[in-house]
Amino acid sequence: MDPIRQITSRTVVLPVADVDTDQIIPARFLTTTSKDGLGKHLFADWRYQASGEPNPGFALNQPQAQGCRVLVADRNFGCGSSREHAPWALLDYGIAVVISSEFADIFRSNSLKNGLLPVLVEQDVLDWLLNNPGVEVSIDIASSTLLLPDGRSVEYPIDDFARYCLLEGVDQLGFLLKHAADINQFEENRSWTP
């Protein structure tokens, strides 16, 4: 994972609550055995018409949405299935940050493990972003702040360890493997075996 310090981009707005991971990437695209190439299936059922042509009404297909790296969605983004293919698809498409007022637990965890940043904001900030699509925002990882175009600086909550991993590009598996002695000791000391 590469270190991430700052992301600046215009926003693309998806004003839908409770977006589930079945929408982010439908189940029929989960037969892959690698992480790559899922971006073309991102939001497939909303993004493409039955003919396979792009749906002109969908947010991601707007000309001004091209190249946007920040997705703004209404509350409870990423609910449903635990499929990590959802953040993989967002990242492969080019999204680096999702802003919402609530994220589903597993999606949030999966995202952070892949360097996709979930930015949690209060409802009033979210409402402003939902109502002002296409604005340029900037996210500073070290200070955990979202900078809005009107100069407002909004601090967002993030686990210290998750932030450290983003900034340093730390592989969490490496961290766990370093504690092999603790794990051995736990297995030896516990009074019962599973």
Place this chain on the structure above:
Amino acid sequence: MRSSNARTLFEKVWADHIVRPETTDTPAILYIDLHLIHEVTTPQAFTLLRSQGLKLRRPDLTLGTMDHSTPTTPVGSLQDIAVVAEGAAQQVAQMEANCREFGLELHGFDSLHRGIVHVIGPELGATQPGKTIVCGDSHTSTHGAFGALAFGIGTTEVGHVMATQCLLQRKPKTLQIEVRGNLARGVTAKDVILAIIGQIGVDGGTGHVIEYRGNTISAMDMDQRMTVCNMSIEAGARAGMIAPDDTTFEFLHGRPRAPQGADWERALERWRCLPSDSDAQFDKTVTVDASALQPMVTFGTNPGMVVGVNEPVPNRSDAGFRKALEYMQIPAGKPLTESAVDVVFVGSCTNSRLSDLQQAADVLRGRHVAKGVRMLVVPGSQQIKADAEAIGLDEVFRAAGAEWRESGCSMCLGMNGDTVAPGHLSVSTSNRNFEGRQGKGARTVLASPMTAAASAIVGRVADPRPFL
């Protein structure tokens, strides 16, 4: 007054598995007792192990099967797979190869215990009170019915558990849901959990582990408790749990992976200490009166959009609500009993156990599926299939005009070719009515096995109670 050491069921299981406690800087290292794996969310994790030259730390604590991508028509071996989708066949083949290479137990096509991963864990007795159980599947919450801490993880975490048998975790909050009252005839665990999600919302449990309590829950058998815990994730919760009791112990006793002899007695002693202390504190409490419930059906595109089967679909003006009704082609203000049904699916990790099949069969016995309706009955495991056939349930389904299939996830998410056609309305005993969940454009109504069977007979969404 609260004694300082009063703990909830969750807190006891959590504390028993801390390898390194959490600090401000780092999450806890949590030890995992049982890792369930299947073909969809593991290929990339095996690739990671291979690329880093790592072994599976505890193959003995890992249990694999194939369920999502497998056909529900009879298959003797991999070579026989009528290729549903090239990718799915490749995924299944890779699962077999990976399990062979890393030396772990796989319940594949040759095993009587092949089935939905959340069905075979309990069936084998591998799911036990007080264990930590994870799987790359959100419905891992099912195993909480036994008093285990069980939750879904992503593929990166699957790799972490494979390599270290541990996960990095922050401690979630606790939510108790107190369910009281006797269930009326024709009302089941599925109706209870749908009503709960309707009450607290699809994000009502976010950040929490739920403990289901109260006399309604204690009166449930293990199949019903699994149905309730299964859908905890649909309320946004990390996990759902139910305190183990004699019902739990009777279910587990004698199962292949359950402790035997003196080990069983020692395990019982440990398990009996797990229930929440009487003065334990939860972060949040919700109370539900189950005595007033009727059979429930969903009308929208998430499980929280739910009404009693005879109640009118509510009306709201917000965009999300309008969009959901538009997708479902269901008018507000009228009950769902006016909606014509194309497909009925009985199955999934929510409702594919023997008692679920039995309930559907009891409604169908001596009756016939309405003309033009396709009904698919998919047992949760090959063992359940055999058990159902031993008591003649397959004959009831066939005589009624339903299809009797091999086990798997099947039409719950339609990865294996069992799908609902665009625009068709499905009454399904599964757990998700998301847009396109059962196939692109498919419209899904979630319901209990009895409601599903009644709907198959009538050809419209139907109240099962007149058929009991």
